[in-house]
Amino acid sequence: MDLTISQISIPNPYFESPTNVFLIRSSQSPPVLIDTGISTEESFSLLRRELAKHSCSLKDIAVVLLTHKHIDHSGLARAIQDESGAVVYVHSDDWTDVALFEERHERVSQLYLEAMRRWGIPEEVIVQVGHFRSRFAGLGRSVPTAQKISDGQILRFGEVELHVLHTPGHTQGSVCFLLGEKLFAGDHLLPTYTSNVGATDVTTDGHLEKFLASLKRILELPNAERLEIYPGHGQPWTDPRPRITKIFKHHYERTDRILKILSDGQALTAFEIAQKLFGRLKDYHVLLGAGEVYAHLEVLESQGRICQSEPNRFALRT
Numbered sequence: 001m002d003l004t005i006s007q008i009s010i011p012n013p014y015f016e017s018p019t020n021v022f023l024i025r026s027s028q029s030p031p032v033l034i035d036t037g038i039s040t041e042e043s044f045s046l047l048r049r050e051l052a053k054h055s056c057s058l059k060d061i062a063v064v065l066l067t068h069k070h071i072d073h074s075g076l077a078r079a080i081q082d083e084s085g086a087v088v089y090v091h092s093d094d095w096t097d098v099a100l101f102e103e104r105h106e107r108v109s110q111l112y113l114e115a116m117r118r119w120g121i122p123e124e125v126i127v128q129v130g131h132f133r134s135r136f137a138g139l140g141r142s143v144p145t146a147q148k149i150s151d152g153q154i155l156r157f158g159e160v161e162l163h164v165l166h167t168p169g170h171t172q173g174s175v176c177f178l179l180g181e182k183l184f185a186g187d188h189l190l191p192t193y194t195s196n197v198g199a200t201d202v203t204t205d206g207h208l209e210k211f212l213a214s215l216k217r218i219l220e221l222p223n224a225e226r227l228e229i230y231p232g233h234g235q236p237w238t239d240p241r242p243r244i245t246k247i248f249k250h251h252y253e254r255t256d257r258i259l260k261i262l263s264d265g266q267a268l269t270a271f272e273i274a275q276k277l278f279g280r281l282k283d284y285h286v287l288l289g290a291g292e293v294y295a296h297l298e299v300l301e302s303q304g305r306i307c308q309s310e311p312n313r314f315a316l317r318t
């Protein structure tokens with residue numbers, strides 16, 4: 001099969017690193033895009049220009065596959081669909097937040113507000129984070145016709161055949177797409193920093209346990225050592241095993257540090273622990289830090305190692 005994969009990088013001013021968009025082409029198949037970019041004029045025209053460099057026009061895009069619902073991956077799906085008629089696919093657990101992105105904005109803001117209170121973020125900080133989050137409202141658009149996909153499904157476009165692997169954790173509907181020995185991993189598996197777990201989806205809970213189980217699934221794929229990983233951010237690489245081992249270690253170490261912080265006997269909120277772990281947090285990082293700590297606290301509580309001495313204040317179990 002004469003398959004070509006092109007990596008297109010779409011920067012944005014809101015998150016740390018540019019999003020990778022992958023264009024999959026073969027002579028026997030319609031062009032397939034994996035992920036998009038935030039919904040701004042700049043990123044849309046950049047995508048158009050970048051596709052042209054690969055002799056592809058936006059109008060040719062027949063399929064858009066989304067690894068998850070976040071706006072830096074899903075934002076442009078609607079604009080692409082409007083121009084080309086592309087069919088957009090997303091996992092059923094992330095479907096609502098993609099299909100009804102604009103309609104859901106209020107509700108998701110409310111869920112974040114409740115989560116930030118659960119995490120012990122002070123009200124004045126919640127207001128600041130709220131201002132920051134409100135800027136995201138215009139960076140995505142609803143895709144009501146998006147098609148729901150599920151684990152184990154095989155998507156066939158001409159001779160291109162992608163297997164859907166549901167990998168919840170970073171978001172509940174996060175998926176990887178397996179094409180032969182190429183794995184399009186979205187934010188589930190990144191080369192340099194660990195993807196946030198806990199703060200990036202407030203529609204469900206128990207993210208850390210799910211995330212680690214989903215990483216284990218990648219390790220257990222046949223010929224895992226030969227897999228080429230195409231991540232949502234950063235450069236592709238081969239053999240995910242050392243990176244996954246490192247991520248596991250990172251999370252175990254963080255759990256240990258949290259237990260150590262709690263060992264002086266004080267009952268603390270996720271936010272207070274996050275400040276001890278990461279120092280002073282600003283803007284979105286307050287959310288990411290506290291949410292991630294909370295995800296660890298959920299696991300420790302389910303293991304019976306800590307308990308809530310009062311709602312949302314955690315202490316070692318004695």
Ligand SMILES: [Zn+2]
Pocket residue numbers: 068070170187200
């Ligand atoms: Zn993400």
Ligand SMILES: [Zn+2]
Pocket residue numbers: 019070072073187232233
């Ligand atoms: Zn991302």
